[in-house]
Amino acid sequence: MLLDMRNVTMSFGGVTALRDVSFSVREGEILGLIGPNGAGKTTLFHVLTSMVSGASGDIVFRGERIEGLSTHRIIRRGVGRTFQNIRLFPRMTARENVMVGRHTRSRAGVWQSVLRTRAQRAEEDRIREKTDELLALVGLAGKEGSVASALPYGYQRRLEIARALACEPKLLLLDEPVAGMNESETREIHHLIRKVRDLGVTVILIEHDMSLVMQVCDRLVVLNFGEKIAEGTPEEIQNDPGVIVAYLGREEEGDDA
Amino acid sequence: MAVDWLNPYHLQVASFVLINTLLGVSIYVTLATGQLSLGNAGFMSIGAYTTAILTTRHGFPMPAGIVAGSVVAALAGIAVGIPSLRLTGVYLAIATLGFGEVVRVVFVNWESLTGGAVGIAAIPQMGRELLASLRDAGFAPESIGLRGNQFISLSVFLILFASTLCAIGFFFRLGSSRVGRAYAAVRMDERAAEAAGIDTTYYKVLAFTQGAMLSGFAGALFAHATSYISPADFTYHRAVEILVFAVFGGSEHLLGPVFGAMLLTALPELLRSVSDYRYIVYGILLIAMMVFRPQGLIDPPLVNRLAGKKAAGGGSRDAA
Numbered sequence: 001m002l003l004d005m006r007n008v009t010m011s012f013g014g015v016t017a018l019r020d021v022s023f024s025v026r027e028g029e030i031l032g033l034i035g036p037n038g039a040g041k042t043t044l045f046h047v048l049t050s051m052v053s054g055a056s057g058d059i060v061f062r063g064e065r066i067e068g069l070s071t072h073r074i075i076r077r078g079v080g081r082t083f084q085n086i087r088l089f090p091r092m093t094a095r096e097n098v099m100v101g102r103h104t105r106s107r108a109g110v111w112q113s114v115l116r117t118r119a120q121r122a123e124e125d126r127i128r129e130k131t132d133e134l135l136a137l138v139g140l141a142g143k144e145g146s147v148a149s150a151l152p153y154g155y156q157r158r159l160e161i162a163r164a165l166a167c168e169p170k171l172l173l174l175d176e177p178v179a180g181m182n183e184s185e186t187r188e189i190h191h192l193i194r195k196v197r198d199l200g201v202t203v204i205l206i207e208h209d210m211s212l213v214m215q216v217c218d219r220l221v222v223l224n225f226g227e228k229i230a231e232g233t234p235e236e237i238q239n240d241p242g243v244i245v246a247y248l249g250r251e252e253e254g255d256d257a
Numbered sequence: 258m259a260v261d262w263l264n265p266y267h268l269q270v271a272s273f274v275l276i277n278t279l280l281g282v283s284i285y286v287t288l289a290t291g292q293l294s295l296g297n298a299g300f301m302s303i304g305a306y307t308t309a310i311l312t313t314r315h316g317f318p319m320p321a322g323i324v325a326g327s328v329v330a331a332l333a334g335i336a337v338g339i340p341s342l343r344l345t346g347v348y349l350a351i352a353t354l355g356f357g358e359v360v361r362v363v364f365v366n367w368e369s370l371t372g373g374a375v376g377i378a379a380i381p382q383m384g385r386e387l388l389a390s391l392r393d394a395g396f397a398p399e400s401i402g403l404r405g406n407q408f409i410s411l412s413v414f415l416i417l418f419a420s421t422l423c424a425i426g427f428f429f430r431l432g433s434s435r436v437g438r439a440y441a442a443v444r445m446d447e448r449a450a451e452a453a454g455i456d457t458t459y460y461k462v463l464a465f466t467q468g469a470m471l472s473g474f475a476g477a478l479f480a481h482a483t484s485y486i487s488p489a490d491f492t493y494h495r496a497v498e499i500l501v502f503a504v505f506g507g508s509e510h511l512l513g514p515v516f517g518a519m520l521l522t523a524l525p526e527l528l529r530s531v532s533d534y535r536y537i538v539y540g541i542l543l544i545a546m547m548v549f550r551p552q553g554l555i556d557p558p559l560v561n562r563l564a565g566k567k568a569a570g571g572g573s574r575d576a577a
Contacts, residue, residue, distance in 0.1 A: 101453045110431065163453060166453075
């Protein structure tokens with residue numbers, strides 16, 4: 001198992017965003033995390049990367065417990081993530097954004113940087129090389145020098161994925177990477193996600209659109225009101241009565257809607 | 258053949274321009290991580306007093322005093338920087354401004370150590386010291402056509418010029434490196450920087466400390482350039498003046514505060530002919546900047562244009 005979440009609970013004040021959630025992620029799979037709005041999907045990413053504090057339960061990543069570690073330490077251990085509402089460094093170029101992502105895989109400190117030592121220059125060359133490779137992978141070749149905030153929306157999403165990949169993660173957390181995209185853009189992103197998986201990166205994907213998720217994901221975990229209500233292959237989930245109720249509501253309640 | 262055009266007064270003004278340039282760089286360094294510190298006048302006074310006390314009372318050689326002044330200021334920077342991590346924006350500015358005032362009040366009241374409001378006089382002056390040691394070695398400035406006071410002012414200027422160049426070069430190189438990228442990332446989006454694996458706490462404290470250290474360095478040089486310091490040199494006005502360098506020159510690029518410090522220090526001197534009105538001109542200039550160019554005179558797109566680099570896809574930057 002690459003990742004094990006055991007009995008993870010997270011409350012904000014009186015609201016329980018996650019209640020006793022447990023599931024595992026296998027190496028090399030694409031796991032879909034689905035559920036209605038407010039089900040706790042993004043909170044789960046925040047808990048996983050320590051971007052919120054106060055969660056209880058165990059999180060074991062590559063055999064080590066990571067809960068309570070600071071965010072940058074978790075990233076360093078091999079978790080990459082994107083955000084639901086894209087968080088690029090707006091005034092940096094596309095290339096610089098990805099170069100920042102190489103932070104954990106490089107080490108030059110203040111003096112090496114100022115003295116431009118041979119090791120530092122070699123490292124910068126490697127960062128640049130890897131950065132251009134990643135930009136090409138996500139389809140941004142030729143856009144390296146563009147300022148991030150000036151890129152079209154779809155490119156910004158790709159750039160964020162490239163930045164998350166720059167730290168060479170074992171696990172990539174994608175928070176609604178196709179939100180607001182049209183059908184062909186969505187297909188391209190899904191193609192990219194499979195390509196990333198084939199490079200050996202395990203992916204957890206938050207997605208709203210059920211029909212799309214069915215095509216990309218190997219397995220699904222369904223959250224509703226902070227609880228896991230189902231887990232299984234797309235086929236199993238599609239026929240799960242609990243999931244159908246969560247998404248469509250019961251017939252008796254239909255009158256209110 | 259005396260070099261008559263070399264006016265010690267002009268050289269002195271130029272030396273103050275350079276010290277203010279160092280202070281301008283110091284506020285930029287901290288701002289590079291998005292932290293607005295107004296405590297740099299306080300750190301400057303710590304550097305100045307440290308070397309003044311060590312050289313006048315404890316027989317420290319001047320270079321050792323300057324290094325000690327910078328280090329003590331840096332330590333104070335760590336001590337202030339860590340608790341300040343909880344503060345951002347205007348709250349951080351107020352807290353650091355308060356810190357500067359506290360330091361000043363301590364210097365005023367700790368008379369046995371600092372001479373109180375009177376300050377410390379007879380601090381070794383770097384030009385005079387240099388001249389004395391050169392005379393011992395058998396060198397006379399007259400042999401290169403300089404009077405003694407010309408030589409003193411010129412050597413102060415040159416020492417400050419070299420120091421300023423080194424500081425600018427240091428932070429210029431730092432800016433285009435892994436550390437500089439981390440600073441910029443923290444400034445633009447702290448959470449995204451964490452998600453990119455950057456230890457934001459470390460880099461914020463590092464930048465804060467570097468700013469404090471550079472202020473302390475500037476203060477130590479100031480002490481040895483003027484040979485007399487008092488708490489009145491490090492008041493709240495000094496803190497605001499440093500801030501204005503960044504506001505006027507621009508805080509998005511290293512050259513902004515450098516340029517701001519140079520222009521705003523030299524301007525009142527150039528306008529001396531209209532002496533009583535020069536601060537009015539100064540004030541109007543600042544208001545005009547706020548209205549017409551709030552990001553400051555110099556911003557990265559301008560630097561890129563001047564450097565002949567055309568930023569692809571430019572023209573859309575945040576008006577931050």
